[in-house]
Amino acid sequence: MTIPDDHPRRESLLSxxxxxxxxxxxxxxxxxxxAHGRGxxxxxxxxxxxxxxxxxxxxxxxxxxxxxxxxxxSMNGNTTxxxxxxxxxxxxxxxxxxxxxxxxxxxxxxxxxxxxxxxxKDYVMENPPSDEIESERWRDMVKSVKIHGENPDAKIPxxxxxRALCSSQGIFRADVILVPLEDGDRCEALVSMGxxxxxxxxxxxxxxxxxxxxxxxxxVKRAMERMVIMALEGPLNSNSDWDNRAALVDxxxxxxxxxxxxxx
Amino acid sequence: MTIPDDHPRRESLLSxxxxxxxxxxxxxxxxxxxAHGRGxxxxxxxxxxxxxxxxxxxxxxxxxxxxxxxxxxSMNGNTTxxxxxxxxxxxxxxxxxxxxxxxxxxxxxxxxxxxxxxxxKDYVMENPPSDEIESERWRDMVKSVKIHGENPDAKIPxxxxxRALCSSQGIFRADVILVPLEDGDRCEALVSMGxxxxxxxxxxxxxxxxxxxxxxxxxVKRAMERMVIMALEGPLNSNSDWDNRAALVDxxxxxxxxxxxxxx
Numbered sequence: 001m002t003i004p005d006d007h008p009r010r011e012s013l014l015s016x017x018x019x020x021x022x023x024x025x026x027x028x029x030x031x032x033x034x035a036h037g038r039g040x041x042x043x044x045x046x047x048x049x050x051x052x053x054x055x056x057x058x059x060x061x062x063x064x065x066x067x068x069x070x071x072x073x074s075m076n077g078n079t080t081x082x083x084x085x086x087x088x089x090x091x092x093x094x095x096x097x098x099x100x101x102x103x104x105x106x107x108x109x110x111x112x113x114x115x116x117x118x119x120x121k122d123y124v125m126e127n128p129p130s131d132e133i134e135s136e137r138w139r140d141m142v143k144s145v146k147i148h149g150e151n152p153d154a155k156i157p158x159x160x161x162x163r164a165l166c167s168s169q170g171i172f173r174a175d176v177i178l179v180p181l182e183d184g185d186r187c188e189a190l191v192s193m194g195x196x197x198x199x200x201x202x203x204x205x206x207x208x209x210x211x212x213x214x215x216x217x218x219x220v221k222r223a224m225e226r227m228v229i230m231a232l233e234g235p236l237n238s239n240s241d242w243d244n245r246a247a248l249v250d251x252x253x254x255x256x257x258x259x260x261x262x263x264x
Numbered sequence: 265m266t267i268p269d270d271h272p273r274r275e276s277l278l279s280x281x282x283x284x285x286x287x288x289x290x291x292x293x294x295x296x297x298x299a300h301g302r303g304x305x306x307x308x309x310x311x312x313x314x315x316x317x318x319x320x321x322x323x324x325x326x327x328x329x330x331x332x333x334x335x336x337x338s339m340n341g342n343t344t345x346x347x348x349x350x351x352x353x354x355x356x357x358x359x360x361x362x363x364x365x366x367x368x369x370x371x372x373x374x375x376x377x378x379x380x381x382x383x384x385k386d387y388v389m390e391n392p393p394s395d396e397i398e399s400e401r402w403r404d405m406v407k408s409v410k411i412h413g414e415n416p417d418a419k420i421p422x423x424x425x426x427r428a429l430c431s432s433q434g435i436f437r438a439d440v441i442l443v444p445l446e447d448g449d450r451c452e453a454l455v456s457m458g459x460x461x462x463x464x465x466x467x468x469x470x471x472x473x474x475x476x477x478x479x480x481x482x483x484v485k486r487a488m489e490r491m492v493i494m495a496l497e498g499p500l501n502s503n504s505d506w507d508n509r510a511a512l513v514d515x516x517x518x519x520x521x522x523x524x525x526x527x528x
Contacts, residue, residue: 020294030284033294037301038308041467045309045519203305255309256520 012040012048015082015221022081027112029104032078035181042202043219045255050226053250054218058227060242061178061198061214062094066235068176068196071096072148076103079180079220080113084120086224087180089129092141093231096178099170100149103183105162114150121145130232146170158189180220187211200224204251215244217251276304276312279346279485286345291376293368296342299445306466307483309519314490317514318482324506325442325462325478326358326491330499332440332460335360336412340367343444343484344377348384350488351444353393356405357495360442363434364413367447369426378414385409394496410434422453444484451475464488468515479508481515 003013019036022028050058065071073087073096080087080100091098100113121142128138148170155164156171163186166172177190180200184207190197191211199212200223209215216223230236267277283300286292314322329335337351337360344351344364355362364377385406392402412434419428420435427450430436441454444464448471454461455475463476464487473479480487494500 016295016298019298023294030287030297031280033297034280034283034301034304037298037303038305039301040298041302041305044302044467044469203308205308 009048011221012043015219016040018081019078022077025112027081027109027116028077029102029109031104036078039181039202039219042255045258046202046217046251047254047258048219050218050222051251051254053247053254054216054223055226057214057216057247058218058223059230059236060240061216062227062230063236063240064176064196064198064214065090065094065096065178066231068096068174070174071176071178072170072174073098074101074171074177074179074182075099075113075117076101076181077109077113080117080120083180083221083224084117085124086221086228088117088121088124088142088145089228090178090224090231091145092124092138093129093228095144097146097148097170099167100147101152101166101171103163103186105165110149114147117147121147129228132232156186156189156193158192159186164189180223182208182212184208184211204248204255209248213244214242215248215251217248273312275485276307279483280304282345283342286341289376291345291373291380292341293366293373295368300342303445303466303483306519309522310466310481310515311518311522312483314482314486315515315518317511317518318480318487319490321478321480321511322482322487322491323494323500324504325480326494327500327504328440328460328462328478329354329358329360329442330495332360332438334438335440335442336363336434336438337361338363338365338435338441338443338446339377339381340365340445341373341377344381344384347444347485347488348381349388350485350492352381352385352388352406352409353492354442354488354495355409356388356402357393357492361410361412361434363431364411365416365430365435367427367450369429374413378411381411385411393492396496420450420453420457422456423450428453444487446472446476448472448475468512468519473512477508478506479512479515481512481518 003010023033073091075087100117125139125142148167152165152167154166154168154172156166176196178198182199187197187208188211196213198214199208200216200220201209204217267274287297337355339351364381389403389406412431416429416431418430418432418436420430440460442462446463451461451472452475460477462478463472464480464484465473468481
């Protein structure tokens with residue numbers, strides 16, 4: 001499919017194609033496409049742009065990743081496909097590790113996603129996100145990003161079956177965890193473990209959004225890209241009192257405003 | 265997957281499972297799952313219920329089907345899977361014919377969908393939608409519903425490729441056509457042919473919704489079920505002046521209201 005450069009919804013259509021291709025290649029569960037469609041609809045309603053409240057949430061999230069002792073970025077299929085490179089950049093800049101962790105776990109999909117993320121890591125190593133970073137130093141930063149997920153040897157309490165599996169050196173011991181596009185049950189279970197849980201979710205009403213410590217209501221690639229650009233400046237030391245409920249209300253109001261604008 | 269009887273989102277989860285199963289069975293294009301997800305999100309925002317303005321649109325649509333000379337219900341993959349039986353009931357009650365017509369046409373999917381709709385027709389024949397209909401009469405009514413689509417021998421003007429194909433005895437000569445979940449380009453092309461086009465679309469802002477003669481902003485199964493129940497009463501002779509733009513504004517306001525309610 002060819003999408004004209006000036007198509008107003010070009011980014012959204014490119015992302016959709018990535019998801020369709022990845023599904024055909026066996027990287028995603030069936031429900032991944034449905035989840036992507038739900039995200040598309042909410043993104044459409046917030047105008048396919050990063051709102052001011054999302055920008056604030058991204059700053060707060062970044063601040064927490066910088067301040068963490070053992071930050072982890074947990075990647076599922078959709079996140080890897082849509083924003084894998086950006087996640088590795090972010091991990092390199094914030095000293096986080098990455099864990100491939102999928103809800104409907106099969107060995108085939110784990111193998112494909114791990115191979116994908118390692119290829120992305122190789123690519124990112126040779127392509128620093130800014131000209132101001134010295135190549136040799138960037139290569140070392142990316143090289144030091146650990147990729148967990150291959151041998152899950154721990155379990156998230158209160159979850160049953162394969163969805164409970166995680167890595168003792170990754171998610172299990174993390175104090176701050178960024179889990180874009182997370183399932184509601186797992187988000188609750190991670191919060192119950194006492195972790196600070198940062199999610200990226202376009203539906204401000206989802207159980208994930210309302211359960212998380214920090215909810216970024218934004219498209220995952222846009223959010224990660226912006227966090228990478230902010231992270232290049234180094235730690236923020238914002239030290240704000242974060243009110244996640246207020247952030248969700250802001251996001252809902254954005255949707256409400258856009259439907260009002262369009263109907264007037 | 266087992267969904268508890270009292271799950272508040274049971275219907276939505278059952279429909280999702282139907283779509284996932286149908287995709288695995290080869291009945292649907294990949295993009296069908298993404299489209300379903302978009303619909304889920306909009307349905308969530310309107311509260312997974314039929315709004316008053318949708319009820320009015322359903323009544324208007326039914327009135328037009330009854331008044332038509334050659335009414336056709338055009339069924340794509342998602343509609344067949346989600347509401348195939350309801351569509352056949354509606355066709356039987358309004359003297360409409362049915363045409364299987366898919367946007368990403370492949371012979372395999374056409375074959376599977378035609379076989380599915382014929383099975384559904386057999387089922388509906390033995391299961392009248394009301395106890396008040398005499399079995400023998402119902403069987404004749406359903407038997408007389410023509411299923412087009414197997415041998416497309418006409419083309420919708422201004423469309424290119426397989427998506428232009430249709431049946432001369434079905435869509436091509438129809439004066440009123442109900443096309444649930446239609447694509448924007450095709451909706452425009454059908455309107456350009458001078459037909460009255462009735463769509464069912466959960467996104468009140470889509471090109472399909474804004475182009476159609478009558479837009480029903482409702483989930484396809486709920487909409488069809490309600491139209492079947494209304495059709496059992498016979499023609500309505502409502503003769504209203506239909507303002508489709510006003511109906512879309514109502515639907516947008518419903519979404520706006522629900523986001524406001526939830527954020528207050």
